[in-house]
Amino acid sequence: MPVNLSLIIPEMALAGLGLALLILGLIVPKDSRQGLGWLTALALAAVAGLTVACWGNQGTTMFGLYIVDGYAYFFKLTFLVAAALVVLGSQGFVDRQLGGWSEYYSTLVFATLGMVVMASAGDFMTMYLGLELMTIAFIILVCFRRTDGKSVEAGMKYVLLAGMSSAVLLYGLSLVYGITGSVAVLEVGRAAALNPTPALMLGVVLLLAGLGFKISAVPFHMWSPDIYEGAPTPVTAFLAVGSKAASFAVLLRIFVAALPGIWDSWNTVVAILAAVTIIVGNLVAIPQTNLKRMLAYSSIAQAGYILVGLVTASEAGIKGVMFYAFLYVFATVGAFTVAAHFYNATGSDEIKDYAGLAQRSPLMAAVLVVSMLSMAGIPPLAGFVGKFYLFKTIVDNYLWLAFIGLIMSMVSVYYYLRVALVMYRDEPLDGTPIAVGGPVWATLVVTMLVTLLLGVYPGPVSEVVNAAAHTFFLH
Template sequence: MTFSLALSVADLLLLLPEIFLTCWLCLIVIVDFAFPRMSKDQLAFLSVGGLVATFACLVWFDVSHISGTLFANMFVLDRMALFFKMFIVATTALVILVSVQYVDRFRFFRGEYYVLVVMSALGMMFMSSANDLLSLFVSLEFSTLGFYVLVGYLREDLASNEAGLKFFILGVFAAGLLAYGISLVYGETGKLVFSDMHLTATSGTIIGFLLIFTALGFKIGAVPFHSWIPDTYHGAPTPVTAFLSLAPKGAALAILLRIFFVALATFKPVWVVLLVAVAILSMTYANIVAIAQRNIKRLLAYSGIAQIGNVLIGLAAGTKMGSDAILFYLLAYLFANIGAFAVVIAISQAIGSEEIDDYSGLNRRSPFLAFAMLLFLLSLAGVPPLAGFIGKLYIFVAAIKEGLYTLITVALINIVISMYYYLVVVKKMYINEPTDPSPVFISGPMKAVIYVGLAGTLVIGIYPQPFIDWIIGATLMFSNFAAQSTIVIPPTPPFGG
């Protein structure tokens, strides 16, 4: 394996989004430094501008099917990487928009906030292109670095400090496990690139991949590795919580898909058992614990763990359709979750509280916010005709084709459990009367994000075909996993008895 840094222009083109965003990041730093009196709102819009340009570039790549590998296969740009990059860039832009007002709460380093958010996004963009264990480790740490700072950004708030510390300690621990796992796998196989590994089941590789899975499970917050999630989500500034609940999960799932579907493809019967167990634990535990929550951020934290349980069903299916379902589910989850967090931030700006009890009578105070929250929560619960329902159904169809009956049964029961705690919030908003009937006002950028969330949730739910086509194109690399059942739709028989 020779490693050469002699890059041609064509190679640099593959890195264009990352290079562009890096330059833009520097621009943000310079602007923040050079114009200290400039309103930070403008800095936010500057960052969003850069992200939109990056997104446009990614769309151009996707449409014109630009793909390739760099640095001896360490960095791969395929359509799946592009999907996840778009996911991350879109999330970041929306998160920055919801932060615009929230940033005023920070006493120091308001400008650096945007820099850190974009920097994390950059790390996660590299992560979704990571194609070997080394670039995985580097990009994962790069993206987490920004988060360590962001989580503890409310310096005067003890909860935020606790969240930052907890996230840091557990994050570093997970990084240690990841590095150890990588060293074990490398020691056994001598390879780092996922597609080059011809694995045999030795104790070294088994333990190594278990450790890697643990580290990634920490990133996505699946159940045995979830303990940091509720406190961190609770204590972190709410826009950071929204960011944390979406982008790292997407990036880590890109890695998980590559590891399980490429590196560990031959061991499918073994890892299915592992994933089924983790999925069942995540869904059941998180849904039951969520019932007891009184704080909306904690509720959404547990709901996020449960959603990851659902995503893991698609991973456990281990087919092309399973990977499609995961991507589709993430898309549905993106709009519902960012929308829900936008509502949470809007309300916390207006009434200064994140307790569910303070949502009482929201329908009377702001019918728009209540309606938006209703749709986002129902989409998370999986109620038609919203995106979350199609996402769940897609995952179930993928899983039932592989015969994972137990898993689907548990998931279906969990839908009912989750319906309860989402409806408790709906009950507060719609049925209970407000203690303080003053109307709630929403800022412009916040409204825009909520509209984007609503549009995504409804459009994907009512007309999913274009999105399904897109994600099916994005996961073409996994087509050798396609389920055996052939897709033959027989002609419809004549109508009638």
């Protein structure tokens, strides 16, 4: 079967953009590179528009090893929106803190390309190539501040732990291949249903462990707090939303499409994993005094909430995962953009130093509160709708998990409002206003408005997600 290039237009566009940014970095004088951020954000937005334009062109290519359906298109759009927002909101931080503009932007584009490949992977090899492209790009981005000890330490930890998780994942993939005789997702599904051996079960355990690292599920979460704290803040934002969403896209493709018969025996295990992740993430976030570290543990809890959609492995569960992953982009990017801009202005990530932020920058304080309350699931914000879609799929059979999710959401309100109290109640140590420039202002306004709009009127996005989730089962 010849390669249908029309199905991989977004991938080709991203690869071309990444290479073009590298070349521009060599050609354009260093003093004239300030416009690369705007160029990258606009180019990513154009690729997102191209993805929407290609939505009706669905099918498989490369002998079925690359699946382009509504499910893949929706996740690709999620990654591109996240990348564009991160680039737009990080320009001031990059100009002041990182210096190597073209390398930063091109590496971020290649990380996005890895995620896009993961969303469409129809076999284990393609999935692994996309995963490693994303991981290697993130390793570079995490330690981009070469003179910062925390950034270098975070990069070293990420290299070691990512290598370990990749080894576990590869061993699991090799066991599944050895039992089923195929690396193609759909063929594995047919073979696994006929031969559910103990070795195959061990392969499933190793697959879950390897991908559990990528989504920061407990007990594979140990890397997140240190790496989130040490990495440049815009990188932390993209790592929290993009890497997590891409890994969930692969989790669903492998376990629901490739191992549907086996997965029926693992529902309770995944439910327990989701519950433990939600509990640990929220409880350990309470005593944190560093905002990025607190958001890291909050991100672990969010992974637990998204795992709830995997428990039933139904069309409704997949819809819940996709919808929550999309809205999670705006809340997380909004919160981390505030953290990045605040660090750029003050040099601190400590929560106590956010005292009086409502006086110094009312927009930053408002966006941070809206983003955190959305992640807590407070109506009428988008996070409430997302959690409703997730938990309504398990109420009949896993009511105890729904109760845990509700209780832990209330716990999260406590540590989120603690930050709000510092910003609105306490007097600032330095009353100097914090100016919010054009790109950061645009990012903050967009993330806040979308978070509010999706909470009040989720209908159009919900319909798109419904249609995309339906295509997942048509192969």
